[in-house]
Amino acid sequence: MPDQAMPSLSLGSELDFNNGDATYIKILDAGLAQFTEFGLRRTTMEDVASKAGVGRATAYRRFGDKHQLIQAVILRECQYQLGLIEAHLKTLDSPRDALLEAFVLAVTRAHVHPLLQRLLSSEPEDILPLLTLQWSRVIALFRVQLASQIRRAEEAGHVKVHDADQLAELMLRLMQSLVLSPDGLMNPADEASIRDMADRYLRPWLG
Template sequence: MSRITAASNALLQGFELPEGDKTYVKILDAGLALFIEFGLRRTTMEDVANRAGIGRATAYRRFADKDQLIQVVILREAKRELDSIEHDLKAIDGGLNRLLESFVLAVTRAHAHPLWRRLLTSDSEMILPFFTQKIWQMMAFFRMYLADMLERVKKEEKLSDLSTEFMAELMLRLMQSMLLSPEGVMNPNDEAAVRKVAEECLRPLMKG
């Protein structure tokens, strides 16, 4: 099982993503568009149903409530971004280089994503409780993904004696901090600043 498959299973645990259900996809697409346009709080399930061109009852047959829809929309976007990062990492030589590049790409692309930008501007008070209480799957997803990458790097290069789980969680918490508090010298909007964190903080730690 690839790390993408294993991590995706962790990411989507508790959610059924029915294959071939075009209505389900239309609801997700409509939800994403409205969340970006109006924010989470101002968007209702009725708005989503109208944008998707379906009845309100049809939307509720697939999603119990708006919170569940929000979670699946965010998780689907995370999976899409990870697929894109995986593709770009193929051009990078060296396991540790790929790992650090994944950190840079994850931070800068998440920060630049239009949904995240909307959350920061109009739903900032919802971000921390939502991500700490309701998106635990995403944390398990990225922790598993990073730990697996670290295990692969260890087979290629000499790394620190710190456990892969510890280093993976450290990277994850650093990403979270940079995204939730973007102001300062480690601004996720500045790729050079993010690379400096990767090279001057993470690389020495990983090398031990």
Template sequence: MPTASKPQAGRVTADDNTRILDAALLQFQRVGVKKTTIEDVAREAGVDRVTVYRRIGSRDDLVTAVFSREVALVLAELALIPERHGNIGDLITDMFMTVLKLWRAHPVAQSMLTLEPERVVMKLSVHGADIFTMAVAATAAALERAVEREMLAPASDLTARAELACRVVHSLILLPHAALDLETDSQLEDFARGYLLPIITGHSA
């Protein structure tokens, strides 16, 4: 099967960052972060190792950049959801189910959870402040859009509500298996409407 030719190693192009992150994502999926080297990523991306260091940084910087980009893609998807709904219950349910399903279906996330679960936990918890802040900001923006569309009453604490909801979802991602059974669509929907919706609306279920 023919493949696109890679650029000559060492030549810096406008697409280097994307190519490097794509290559790192593939390597992380294949062997995990611990066994991935800058040389592996450079070879896969078709650039030299100096370009990787100059454009992204160390291996830890690569991990952070890859995680941040993948989270940003999910958050971009969330930004589109308010336009698809006319009531806040459907909106919150869709956002919650979208996040969990994308996480569960992400090949690199699941591969790394198998190969290096401690690294994933560290990146999303102790070293995950920037990523979490991105998630809260995106959720708050969706809630503000819901207010504009009159699905949600105006409130001065929308960001706080968004953060509380994100903390719940964050904990479900980091510790997916506990007493709660959240495998089916109906279970996810019941959870969103019963527990997240009251947080967002400020009213009990």
């Protein structure tokens, strides 16, 4: 593979999930399992603590309340999925293709993610505010990361854009819309349609 800088989607140090704290990770794992199986409303901190094999007080020491745990579980899943996408991007030769592939994979994998689909189908009134009104910090964080990689690709002469920050946010907002409103001609359940859309409409934005 040519020695070219591939886009990195790492969230960096802004999201620290205390990987050295085994108990913290056990609680996150238990939270993911409980929220996926039973949803947000039916899951209590006591349920998560029991699933993790820790005491209730221990769970509350790591996470102040269930809302904090929900946010941490979702953010960690975002980080994990982006890591998988990044590993795939390293197999591609073209930084331009890698940026487009990142978009396609982010949309299609989010669409089939068990936790997200569980919550969108059974508790949309709870999850939608979190993924829209309260999602500004995550959007801003992802925008900084994506814009940085667009600039790197531009500096290497692989793409040419007018404003990397605006393009990054536009791509993220489009991802968000496709995932939260999947019905239509651009259906994230149809990877071919998302890939075709990215090639037709996003590729020209990359110059």
